[in-house]
Amino acid sequence: MTRRVAPKPKQDTAAGVRLNKYISQAGIASRRRADELIAYGKVRVNGKVTRELGTLVRPGDKVDVSGTPIKPLTETIYLVMHKPVGVMTTMRDPQRRRTIVELLPKNIARVVPVGRLDYDTAGVLLMTNDGELANRLLHPRYGVDKTYRATIAGRLSPEDIKALHEGVALDTYTAAGAKIRVVSVRSGYSVVDITIHEGRNRQVREMFEALGHPVQTLVRLRFGPISLGDLGVGRCRSLTPRELAALRRVGQAEADEARAT
Ligand code: URA
Secondary structure, three states, X not given: OOOOOOOOOOOOEXXXXXXXXXXXXXXXOOXXXXXXXXXXXXXXXXXXXXXXXXXXXXXXOOEEEOOEEOOXXXXXXXXXXXXXXXXXXXXXXXXXXXXXXXXXXXXXXXXEEOOOOOOOEEEEEEEEOOHHHHHHHHOHHHOXXXXXXXXXXXXXOHHXXXXXXXOOEOOOOEOOOOEEEEEEEOOOEEEEEEEEOOOOOOHHHHHHHHOOOXXXXXXXXXXXXXXXXXXXXXXXXXXXXXXHHHHHHHHHHHHHHHHHO
């Protein structure tokens, strides 16, 4: 006797999402109810009734339930990238230099960087399609802490450290006070961790330059609660739920504080 084996349900692929999941993600019905709607012939894909539960919905497909078009809920994406030196924090570069796009996973929805790092700066770069959170994290009024590890020429004097704590006058503005930790002092150069809450263009480089200690290398170790950990140079990973919750809290706590003042 031959036994009939039930066909394996189709899995989501990069090319598409299972129809029942697509309907439930859009908030129309539970996954089980979506199965019923499909089985009852209420669901059309590109105008054709489909009763196949495993139908894959591909980008651009039009789905309706009893004639009501369904809009998919776009998945929100939160990535941290270990940006290498020699890569532009832009989606396209007219001068054809390498950009962060090359380092993103293939087939993901469009994400944008949360702020930017210089071409010659490495380290933590958040990428997301959650525009609201990105704006909040970047808004100067919420002042998210960013920590950089700088290799600088020479050694900081006590006066330099005081100036960095109090705020260094630059060409067009005075940088707010920074936290400083001298990690090591070698002959001719020092390694210093600096935490700032502003995010002006080339700010860290200009602060050290103004004090006569040009930056030789710069790596962002931390953006708010998100750090590099053991993420390799040029690699990306999704934020963990815990990291995402922490990031949301940072923006929120600072937003609440700003509202109260
Ligand atoms: N400050 C800098 O000078 N460069 C960066 O890339 C980030 C902060």
